[in-house]
Amino acid sequence: PVLLEMRSITKEFPGVKALEDVNLVVRSGEIHAICGENGAGKSTLMKVLSGVYPYGSYTGDIIYQGSESRFSDIRASEHAGIVIIHQELALVPGMSITENLFLGNEPRRFGAIDWQAANKKAYELMALVGLKEDPDTLIKDIGVGKQQLVEIAKAFAKDVRLLILDEPTAALNENDSQHLLDLLLGFKERGITSIMISHKLNEIERIADTITILRDGRTIESLDVKGDGVNEDRIVRGMVGRDLSSR
Numbered sequence: 001p002v003l004l005e006m007r008s009i010t011k012e013f014p015g016v017k018a019l020e021d022v023n024l025v026v027r028s029g030e031i032h033a034i035c036g037e038n039g040a041g042k043s044t045l046m047k048v049l050s051g052v053y054p055y056g057s058y059t060g061d062i063i064y065q066g067s068e069s070r071f072s073d074i075r076a077s078e079h080a081g082i083v084i085i086h087q088e089l090a091l092v093p094g095m096s097i098t099e100n101l102f103l104g105n106e107p108r109r110f111g112a113i114d115w116q117a118a119n120k121k122a123y124e125l126m127a128l129v130g131l132k133e134d135p136d137t138l139i140k141d142i143g144v145g146k147q148q149l150v151e152i153a154k155a156f157a158k159d160v161r162l163l164i165l166d167e168p169t170a171a172l173n174e175n176d177s178q179h180l181l182d183l184l185l186g187f188k189e190r191g192i193t194s195i196m197i198s199h200k201l202n203e204i205e206r207i208a209d210t211i212t213i214l215r216d217g218r219t220i221e222s223l224d225v226k227g228d229g230v231n232e233d234r235i236v237r238g239m240v241g242r243d244l245s246s247r
């Protein structure tokens, strides 16, 4: 079944048409890759979906879980189980992993933050992403790979159903990238749907079920990877050669 359909999405910034009549169909339980060269509109499309750009600031329709959704802000989309992890991580460097996981939503007891409960919950969330670290460690004292894992763990603190990652491996080394891809495959087993923006064909081939390619703010292809196999020529044409050296 279809989890999400974005229909004819058009989004303009002053002087720039970032998206024009873009369509995206994401099936329930799949890993869906969005690719396209820099400036194609990938991040903008995901910001429309997650309420960063609220209903009214774009045209077109978002059909999520069978009904038309008009998110007024990020909280509204998160309430529907849509969680986005942006390229620029939204962590507070001077705060601990636990503090970052809850950011104001810590478990409380008699009105005060219950740190024992918070740390217990933090360990559970960290286990979901394979993060072995003292939850009191400050974000600035761990590497980018682990920071990315904290972001993903945060998504689980919010009851995620559709996880969106914007170029999650861009700043990661090979080991951290592989760990992250394995995690996404594991989440899929648990019924979580993911959308991953990526330029890297090797990643897409490894984990994606479907690819949508954007170019110049338009959808140019949507391919079934597992069904038809990756037709590299079609993808390469869509991506215009960028980052293919990573293969």
Ligand code: ADP
Binding pocket: 013, 014, 016, 017, 018, 036, 037, 038, 039, 040, 041, 042, 043, 044, 045
């Ligand atoms: P991608 O993620 O595929 O690299 P973006 O969605 O970031 O592309 O950008 C698509 C187009 O919209 C680009 O031309 C970019 O310069 C423009 N754009 C993105 N965000 C803004 C913004 N906040 N204000 C003005 N223009 C923007």
Ligand code: MG
Binding pocket: 038, 039, 043
């Ligand atoms: Mg970009």
Ligand code: MG
Binding pocket: 042, 043, 044, 166
């Ligand atoms: Mg982008």
